[in-house]
Amino acid sequence: MSPLPRLAHDTYSSMSQVRSFKASIPKWEDILTRISLWWEQARAVVVVPVFKFLVVLCLVMSVMLFVEMMYMGLVVAYIKLFKRKPEKVYKWEAMEEEDVECGSESFPMVLVQIPMYNEKEVCEQSIAAACKISWPANRIIIQVLDDSTDPASKELVKEECERWSKEGVNITFEIRDNRKGYKAGALREGMKHSYVKQCDYVAIFDADFQPEPDFLFRTVPFLIHNPKLALVQGRWEFVNAGQCMMTRLQEMSLSYHFMVEQQVGSSTFAFFGFNGTAGVWRISALNESGGWNDQTTVEDMDLAVRATLRGWKLLYLDDLKVKSELPCSFNALRSQQHRWTCGPANLFRKMAGQIIRSENVSVWKKLYMLYSFFFMRKIVAHILSFCFYCVILPATVLFPEVTVPKWAAFYLPSLITLLIALGRLRSIHLLAFWVLFENAMSLLRTKALVMGLFETGRVQEWVVTEKLGDGLKTKLIAQEPNEHHVRFRDRVHLMELLVGAYLLFCGCYDIIYGKRTLFLYLLFQSMGFFIVGFGFVGKYVAAASS
Helix, strand or coil, X not given: CCHHHHHHHHHHHHHHHHHHHHHHCCXXXXXXXXXXXXXXXXXXXXXXXXXXXXXXXXXXXXXXXXXXXXXXXXXXXXXXXXXXXXXXXXXXXXXXXXXXXXXXXXXXXXXEEEEECCCCCCHHHHHHHXXXXXXXXXXXXXXXXXXXXXXXXHHHHHHHHHHHHHCCCCEEEEECCCCCCHHHHHHHHHCCCHHHHHCCEEXXXXXXXXXXXXHHHHHHHHHHHCCXXXXXXXXXXXXXXXXXXXXXHHHHHHHHHHHHHHHHHHHHHCCXXXXXXXXXXXXXXXXXXXXXXXXXXXXXXXXXHHHHHCCCEEEEEEEEEEXXXXXXXXXXXXXXXXXXXXXXXXXXXXXXXXXXXXXXXXXXXXXXXXXXXXXXXXXXXXXXXXXXXXXXXXXXXXXXXXXXXXXXXXXXXXXXXXXXXXXXXXXXXXXXXXXXXXXXHHHHHXXXXXXXXXXXXXXXXXXXXXXXXXXXXXXXXXXXXXXXXXXXXXXXXXXHHHXXXXXXXXXXXXXXXXXXXXXXXXXXXXXXXXXXXXXXXXXXCCCCCC
16 A cells, blocks of 8 residues: 555544543533532432421421520519519518728628739729728728739739728738639639638629729628528610610620520529629639639639539529620620630530439529520520521522521510510510621621530630720710721621622522522621621710710
8 A cells, every 4th residue: 555545544533532531531511511410419309408408407396496585584573563572582681881991890701803814094093993892991901813924904904003002901912923713813812811710701893894882781691691502693774785786786685685584594593604703702602612713714604613613593683783894896706706605505514414413403493594594595506597598598599499587587586586686675676687786796606606615716805805994985086996997807707708708699589589588688798797707897976875
């Protein structure tokens, strides 16, 4: 065969092989078709059934939470209707204030502890408030526990203590060379001083708290006349509640916590979580319960649980208000909310077994502590807020086969929200903003909850909440927290932005393909996550008139 025909034959064979190879490669249309078929099968067999199960689970939790809140609402209504004041339930006799000046020996010895850490903005007002408490001068000791690492703060606190000491106040300035145990460690070290042995009770105030002069006259008589009472807790009142939108929304949540949750626990089972400040402890009860323990970042709640397991009772006074300050900087609020969520979850992990095995607590009180106090309020409430309202409910627009009953998607959460709003009626017009903000904060709380339950990550993180003190009296931009001057990238929270993008996508999808009006909620909630994600909260505004 001549070279030319052989070349033509080889060329033809090569082209045939190329065509055969191309024919063996799946086309893009085929690939997409296969992926589509695979997805439809996975959707029908796995995804949709899983989502339906999660919806049912969330519906059960929603009903459980609603029943819990209705129960607490009925208890509060009963207390108000029948005027079940603590003075009628517990023995209480007023102490004669005219004996204060003559230093009556009939008064018990009281220790007042003020733990501080770099609190130069508020140290003067808090020390002054404690020193002005009405009580015989020879029957009270003011103990300032300063863990400050800032020399200027430490010097200012020391000078303030010396100034009040010169005026005849029995005040001590105590420092230590480390911050082991944080606040719990400072309080524990403070109880080791020899002069504490002569004290019967200890009142505790954080650095931004300003008790009224009659604080001890309203709390100590309960402890004197009721030997099984370990703690008397007052209610927080916020001096800067009207400073900005964020503080208004915080006030709504905390008002419900005090007016309902704390009052119900105190009135029904004489148990609630000690708030760490604005309370008076019986020192013998504190010591019998093991003293201050830093195993979690909620040493106050830890002590309350251990005291209850020892058979002690706790009392909350809703009409005893102590002035304090709300965080008006968003980063300060995030740190606080992380600790307040992670700590209780971690405490539940560590103390659940002890609660079950305790012989000093009735079955009903154990049930209340485990189910109502810890499981429903510290775990279920956070999981439901994020997983149901920010993940599963938005996903139903992508899966029409998965439906959520209108009563669970709208009516039930609306009733729950209204119940919470009753704690602060003056802010009821901000209810919609409160819902969006709480849902946006639920991501942070859910992450903290997981860390606490599984004891991972920042489970032992303790960041002191930033305070402004007298700076609250003005609205000058120069006095805003430093957070507003940090770099933009340091204010961004990526996870919140991702959730915001997910909600925005679901909302747009519902507008284009859906047949519901869920997009209204989804678009507004996505906006809430974007605002939180970019840190555009906590700005100063003119205080609203109360």
